[in-house]
Amino acid sequence: MHIRRKKIVEKPQLLQEQIGDFLAKAKESGFAMSVARAPYLSWDTKRTNLNNTMQQLAEESIKICGQAGCRYIIIRSLFSGISDIWETNKQFFLGLVKTARENQVTILLENQCRNVSGHLVRGICSDAQAAAEWIDRLNSEAGEERFGFCLDTGVCNLCGQDMYEFTSALGTRLKAVILRDCDGHSEASLLPFTCVSNGSVQTDWLGLIRGLRDISFDGQLIMDFSDTAAGFSPLLRQQLISLAKSVADYFKWQIEIEAHLKKYSSIALFGAGNMCRNYMKCYGEKYPPLFTCDNNKSLWGTSFCGLEVKPPEALKSVSDDCGVYICNIYYREIETQLKEMGIKNIEYFNDEYMPTFYFDRLERDEE
Amino acid sequence: MKIGVQTKNVVKDSCPLEGFTMLKQVGFSCCDFSLDVYLKNFNVYQNRINDFFSAPLDEMKEYFAPHKQAAQTAGIAISQMHMPYPNYVPGGTDELNEYLRSVVAPKSMEICAFLECPYIVVHGFKLSHYLGSEKAEWEKTSEFLDSIAPAAKKYGITICIENLYTGLGGHIVEGPCCDASKASKRIDEFNERYGAQVLGFCFDTGHANLVGLDFENFITTLGPRLKVLHIHDNDGISDLHQIPFTFTRTRENTSSTDWDGFVKGLKGIGYKGVLSFETAPVLTAFPNVMKADVLGFIANIGRYFTGILL
Numbered sequence: 001m002h003i004r005r006k007k008i009v010e011k012p013q014l015l016q017e018q019i020g021d022f023l024a025k026a027k028e029s030g031f032a033m034s035v036a037r038a039p040y041l042s043w044d045t046k047r048t049n050l051n052n053t054m055q056q057l058a059e060e061s062i063k064i065c066g067q068a069g070c071r072y073i074i075i076r077s078l079f080s081g082i083s084d085i086w087e088t089n090k091q092f093f094l095g096l097v098k099t100a101r102e103n104q105v106t107i108l109l110e111n112q113c114r115n116v117s118g119h120l121v122r123g124i125c126s127d128a129q130a131a132a133e134w135i136d137r138l139n140s141e142a143g144e145e146r147f148g149f150c151l152d153t154g155v156c157n158l159c160g161q162d163m164y165e166f167t168s169a170l171g172t173r174l175k176a177v178i179l180r181d182c183d184g185h186s187e188a189s190l191l192p193f194t195c196v197s198n199g200s201v202q203t204d205w206l207g208l209i210r211g212l213r214d215i216s217f218d219g220q221l222i223m224d225f226s227d228t229a230a231g232f233s234p235l236l237r238q239q240l241i242s243l244a245k246s247v248a249d250y251f252k253w254q255i256e257i258e259a260h261l262k263k264y265s266s267i268a269l270f271g272a273g274n275m276c277r278n279y280m281k282c283y284g285e286k287y288p289p290l291f292t293c294d295n296n297k298s299l300w301g302t303s304f305c306g307l308e309v310k311p312p313e314a315l316k317s318v319s320d321d322c323g324v325y326i327c328n329i330y331y332r333e334i335e336t337q338l339k340e341m342g343i344k345n346i347e348y349f350n351d352e353y354m355p356t357f358y359f360d361r362l363e364r365d366e367e
Numbered sequence: 368m369k370i371g372v373q374t375k376n377v378v379k380d381s382c383p384l385e386g387f388t389m390l391k392q393v394g395f396s397c398c399d400f401s402l403d404v405y406l407k408n409f410n411v412y413q414n415r416i417n418d419f420f421s422a423p424l425d426e427m428k429e430y431f432a433p434h435k436q437a438a439q440t441a442g443i444a445i446s447q448m449h450m451p452y453p454n455y456v457p458g459g460t461d462e463l464n465e466y467l468r469s470v471v472a473p474k475s476m477e478i479c480a481f482l483e484c485p486y487i488v489v490h491g492f493k494l495s496h497y498l499g500s501e502k503a504e505w506e507k508t509s510e511f512l513d514s515i516a517p518a519a520k521k522y523g524i525t526i527c528i529e530n531l532y533t534g535l536g537g538h539i540v541e542g543p544c545c546d547a548s549k550a551s552k553r554i555d556e557f558n559e560r561y562g563a564q565v566l567g568f569c570f571d572t573g574h575a576n577l578v579g580l581d582f583e584n585f586i587t588t589l590g591p592r593l594k595v596l597h598i599h600d601n602d603g604i605s606d607l608h609q610i611p612f613t614f615t616r617t618r619e620n621t622s623s624t625d626w627d628g629f630v631k632g633l634k635g636i637g638y639k640g641v642l643s644f645e646t647a648p649v650l651t652a653f654p655n656v657m658k659a660d661v662l663g664f665i666a667n668i669g670r671y672f673t674g675i676l677l
Binding site for chain 2: 113114116117118119120121122126127129157158159160161162164165168183184185195196197198199200201202203204206207210355356357358359360
């Protein structure tokens with residue numbers, strides 16, 4: 001979780017001192033730090049003489065990571081005042097390898113914006129294919145897997161990028177994802193799903209989830225909602241952080257949706273509408289359900305997407321290692337109904353972020 | 368270098384010579400023939416198809432004969448044209464999509480040939496939301512292109528795919544053909560398969576600006592596959608099709624669109640095609656009496672680019 005940004009002075013030797021209290025309190029509270037972010041320059045900086053300072057700050061940050069037991073550090077590429085971007089950054093990153101190795105830290109490059117007179121466009125490492133090549137070359141030069149990638153969803157959104165294509169191109173190089181929302185035009189770190197217009201999200205969460213699923217992502221999900229947190233009253237902060245945790249859990253659940261289907265030796269569905277139809281389209285072949293059931297009596301005994309529609313009572317006869325997946329948005333009501341019937345292994349299915357979609361929706365749906 | 372602009376909002380069916388003459392007088396030597404105005408996209412999306420493309424081909428040629436003659440008389444070359452779009456409507460009726468594929472597209476190719484236009488710009492299908500990936504989306508576009516590529520080969524026309532966008536809650540994000548490397552490979556594959564330059568690329572500066580593409584890198588990657596341009600500007604938020612250098616975002620008031628990258632890219636690949644502006648909406652924004660002045664200003668920007676590129 002990343003809820004607050006801190007400005008630091010340009011003295012790398014003071015970095016340790018500046019964040020010492022924060023680290024101590026985190027440790028005291030039992031927080032493990034899995035990812036850190038090295039200090040970085042604003043994209044609209046006009047300073048071109050800070051690259052040596054950035055190198056020293058990165059070194060210091062890696063050492064702090066080592067002391068805190070933090071495994072990953074996100075370090076942005078140098079961009080200000082340089083002409084040969086790759087050569088300069090190659091020297092910059094390779095110069096950090098020794099310290100990173102000593103501190104057992106993996107350096108994560110990050111997709112960045114470029115500032116064109118106030119318009120943020122695709123900058124360094126914002127082409128996934130090029131970023132993947134950078135990482136491979138750096139790892140090759142380092143002689144070990146010392147570099148990976150952190151995808152910043154906010155940058156992707158500012159640059160209108162297809163996050164499915166981005167994550168797919170990175171594959172296993174992707175070690176962390178910063179989950180943050182923005183309106184796609186202005187830099188901001190808002191809680192995911194909060195940038196909405198006309199009832200529709202403005203960020204490509206569908207592409208992101210599809211992509212992370214495809215590469216079986218099991219890295220770090222970092223929530224960055226510092227601007228949302230700043231906007232909320234401190235009186236509401238606890239509830240906001242609880243919500244943020246739920247959002248993070250939701251992402252994890254969506255990414256791992258197929259892993260959940262593998263948990264049981266057999267599957268039965270509840271619901272004979274669009275969600276069931278979507279299940280059958282995307283997972284029916286790989287994880288074929290025994291049957292589906294529905295509260296609508298008129299459907300009992302009929303066939304839906306190749307499945308027999310049975311009354312809910314039929315679920316009482318399934319084996320103990322059968323998962324019962326609710327394919328209906330009235331999850332909690334149905335869950336209560338099933339629990340009252342003594343049904344076990346109740347799970348939610350969700351079709352908001354399916355690998356593919358039908359062009360249409362069924363009209364008779366009662367979901 | 369030659370400079371062109373859309374015929375939309377300039378050339379009228381009732382008297383094409385008037386519009387083409389105006390284009391010539393203000394400094395253009397080419398035009399982008401707006402075939403798309405005869406079947407407007409918002410009507411297609413709403414399954415409202417007029418019968419323009421249902422007419423027999425001979426009648427359509429007869430309809431456009433005055434345009435062809437007027438352009439020749441005025442000294443304007445029809446250097447590129449825009450096929451009506453979309454070519455496929457997700458969730459549209461089979462009848463609609465079949466009409467777009469088997470009537471509108473082939474007749475557009477015939478009209479392109481009739482007007483002796485060497486390039487026709489087409490939109491790729493926007494299907495990644497449904498099909499799950501850009502690759503699957505391209506396969507459908509590719510099938511469509513295969514349906515018109517034989518005509519392209521026959522008539523010596525190059526079909527140009529264009530970088531597009533799609534919408535997400537009012538936020539514009541990248542759509543088909545926003546990856547120059549993939550586009551280049553696909554163009555090469557098509558041309559090799561047909562043994563002719565049936566496929567090329569149309570770089571749209573406005574669409575690129577909306578999704579923050581790196582102009583110079585994109586154009587450099589395309590190289591000689593870049594055949595035509597859609598030059599226009601916007602605020603990075605909406606597809607406004609305005610005059611280049613119009614938008615700024617900072618107090619320094621320098622252009623927030625990367626025109627430097629644009630000309631560097633074109634210069635780098637030795638682009639010798641037409642500098643064609645897709646700025647028809649500018650003409651409805653300005654008073655009608657200023658149309659010639661506005662077109663002249665756009666042509667001047669073309670000359671400015673030419674000065675740098677030559």
